[in-house]
Amino acid sequence: MKRRADAILKRAQAEYLERLSPPRDPLLARMEAFAAEHRHPIADPEVGQLLRILVRTKKLRHILEVGTNIGYSVIVMGRECGRETVLETIEIDPGILATAKGFVSEAKLACDVRLHQGAALEVIPHLSGPFDFIFIDCVKTEYGQYLDGLLPKLERGAVIVCDNLLWGGEVAGGRGDANTIALRKFNRRIAGDPALTAIVLPLGDGTGVSVVN
Numbered sequence: 001m002k003r004r005a006d007a008i009l010k011r012a013q014a015e016y017l018e019r020l021s022p023p024r025d026p027l028l029a030r031m032e033a034f035a036a037e038h039r040h041p042i043a044d045p046e047v048g049q050l051l052r053i054l055v056r057t058k059k060l061r062h063i064l065e066v067g068t069n070i071g072y073s074v075i076v077m078g079r080e081c082g083r084e085t086v087l088e089t090i091e092i093d094p095g096i097l098a099t100a101k102g103f104v105s106e107a108k109l110a111c112d113v114r115l116h117q118g119a120a121l122e123v124i125p126h127l128s129g130p131f132d133f134i135f136i137d138c139v140k141t142e143y144g145q146y147l148d149g150l151l152p153k154l155e156r157g158a159v160i161v162c163d164n165l166l167w168g169g170e171v172a173g174g175r176g177d178a179n180t181i182a183l184r185k186f187n188r189r190i191a192g193d194p195a196l197t198a199i200v201l202p203l204g205d206g207t208g209v210s211v212v213n
């Protein structure tokens with residue numbers, strides 16, 4: 001989720017693109033209002049739209065999301081999947097996960113959603129791959145470790161989407177806090193990793209899209 005409309009793009013561009021966002025159905029609109037009211041950092045609508053498009057292009061069998069929050073992106077992705085898909089997601093906060101469970105059950109998704117409570121770095125080693133789609137949207141300083149743990153569980157052609165890679169515009173600057181420094185390192189890594197073909201898009205708060213070579 002980006003901090004301000006003009007954090008990455010010029011305001012006029014950001015507002016123009018926002019107006020092009022498709023209307024949300026009542027459940028997603030209610031979740032966006034809930035997230036705004038309770039300050040939950042759900043994915044930006046345009047990132048949701050990218051997830052929707054990418055998930056729809058493939059017949060996915062096994063999706064993993066790192067960072068569930070209230071289940072907004074679970075529902076966005078899950079709606080594009082059929083009964084053949086298992087969608088796993090990890091959230092550390094049991095209260096937030098309970099909220100996600102409520103929304104996900106309301107969505108009546110066809111796919112098999114598995115919600116894991118725990119720290120992502122502790123849960124990931126216990127998950128069995130292979131995964132063919134990953135959405136990383138969790139602790140910014142841990143993105144590199146998520147990738148280390150997940151790369152061996154990804155099949156060739158698997159897609160990895162990462163949120164917040166431009167971190168409010170900070171990442172392109174000179175210095176920054178621990179999150180900024182970790183994300184800068186992560187971006188250099190995915191851009192140069194021979195295991196991946198990657199791009200960072202100025203979409204939302206900076207969205208990485210990579211495919212496993």
Ligand SMILES: C[S@@+](CC[C@H](N)C(=O)[O-])C[C@H]1O[C@@H](n2cnc3c(N)ncnc32)[C@H](O)[C@@H]1O
Nearest residue numbers: 041042043067068069072073091092119120137
């Ligand atoms: C940016 S939000 C995820 C938003 C969600 N992907 C969406 O778009 O609807 C990140 C979530 O990760 C959770 N979180 C923070 N630290 C975590 C950790 N170490 N392991 C798992 N989840 C964690 C937070 O509680 C938060 O709900």
